[in-house]
Amino acid sequence: MPSSPATPRASPHLLELLAGAETLSRTRDLRGIFRCAAESAMRFLDGRYGLLFAVRFTPPELTVGLLGCCVSDGTDTYWDDVCDGKSWLPVDPLLADCLLTDFGHAIRQEGDMWRLAFAIGALGQARWVLEIHSPTRPSKNDRQALSVFLRCFENQQQQWEYANLDTLTRLLNRKTFDDDFERLIAAAELAEQALKIPLERREPSHAITQPCWLGVVDIDHFKKINDNYGHLFGDEVLLRIADLMRQSFRNNDKLFRFGGEEFVVMLRNVAEDHVHNIFNRFRIAVEKHDFPRVGRVACSLGFARIDPRLSPAELLGRADEALYYSKNHGRNQVNGFDELIMSGKLRITTPAGQAQIQSDIDEIFL
Template identity: 50%
Template sequence: MDSLLQHMVDMTGHRDHTMLDISVVSAVQELSGAAYTRVLNIASVGAQKFVRSRACIHAGGVACPEEPQDAGPGEPIAAYPDLERCLRRHDMRAESLGADGLRRLWLPIWFGDKADTCLEIAHADPFTPEALYMVSGIVSVYRNFQNLLDYSERDSLTGLLNRKTFDDQLARMLHAADADAGPAGAPQAERRHQNGEEKQWLAVVDVDHFKGVNDRFGHLYGDEVLILIANLLQTSFRAQDRVFRFGGEEFVVLLRSTTLDNARRIIDRFRGDVEAHAFPQVGRVTVSVGFTSVSAADSPVVTLGHADQALYYAKANGRNRVCHYEELVQGGLLQTVAVNDTAEFF
């Protein structure tokens, strides 16, 4: 009982989804004696669902978060037929016996009729009623606290992640980029070879002439435009990318591990989706986008400033276009005239 209470204290002491995931797999693993326990992310891309592990712990091991190893959304849910059937039926749990002899318990975390998180518990022995009761209690606490965290991290109008969450996740991405950059003294060419062409990217999106929308049609229709653009952002970008409402009519996207050409293609596809969308009453709406690579050498303020400068260039040169900061600088269209540790001036 003391161990259970301590795990509950640990779970509710976090203000971060990643640490909450680690706490719940640690609690379930210790209290159930499982072979391994995972938190799975369930993402929808169009009509398809994909599964990716977010955190995992094996017997005798230490719980750790699992970052995406590629640019894909994960494994097709067809690879998990019992979980797929469970989600389709809106069941609270499902059990299966794998070819490896392990029994797996699937516990979707339902919020209304949607589940984008699931616990997977693998055990060599059948699950007893007592174990199921205890694990279900842990999952209920996890679900409730995850809901509280989610509420604090999201914008109330659009449902996108908010500015505070962006600050945290950009700092984390910069830290990861610093770790990937290798030793401080490593030659730049060596680091480029190790990293390949894939990078992290930050894009700033601004709705063109949004003040005119509010002035002509009123704030209710303006809010509807923001909600519809938020929906287009979520469907246009990949499951592993993160989309934020930065404030007003401005949005920010963090794109994970992809090439410049692919980042440009994804961003321009979104721009085209907005241009082609028929907004009720308002009609045609466009967006301008500026984007830049995320580098460990730059602070969050400087990184965001680069994307902002590319955005301002796009808006000053016709709008409804996508501009890449590094290309503008290389082409002499933007010039950095002064720099310090926290800001650059143009």
């Protein structure tokens, strides 16, 4: 009896890529999506290091900004966030080549390594480029398989944006705030714990040693803008404010549209003597910006240090109190809750708040 033809077996690398796609489909964190996609691609192509770029097309210039890098020692693969969001660079010929076709890729040998670039997105609409350096030349089938996998990355990214971003400003939306706030409080607690450890005994996990902060931004007289110029120009002001926030704060700072004309900023690892200047830099950027039709716009800000001993409601309340002080005392200014308390301009009226302030004073002077 003749034997039946052997069933083709999938390569272990392809099975690993399929496993990466399955993991990617269950990943909900944005940095996790980036990391999973880059690490899966690296393992599939036996890459030694890789770079994930965001693409920005501002006619006539096409530029890229580094989001993160991936390094492999041949056994394990490690992802590292870069995400400064400030270093936009012109694309080189290899990156440009892959962006000229629909979900295209380009390959070139450089020394003893093969350099590959994969566009993630349709022709003219690619928002990311993945660059991988490998000691072996991948087959055409492998390159096509990875292009299909990167479509999964794009789909997952789009789902994340739909669930987490404000539809107008593309900042984080209100419903994502609670989870991010809990993580910010946890980071503040780690920072406090790290400060108690002698410098020579600190480990990499103790890297965040400066305080965390919550800032609230409110556009001054926004109702008058809508009443005088219409909601179309009011929306344009919101869009420009969001752009100025992205330009003024670090890429890894959390920026939210909290509702209407109110925005929230979460900062990690910022020294106390720098935080006021950081918020004030944004206020000045708004003050100097020329908004279409409307002209000049101003905003008021209040911020508070994240004390992990307090509840989220109390922490948000402190930042709100500082904001209300700014709005009630001339607008277009920045105030910090602790500064206002220490100067006697604000008073804590709740028993719990008074007890906490007294505890803080005792820690300083006893």
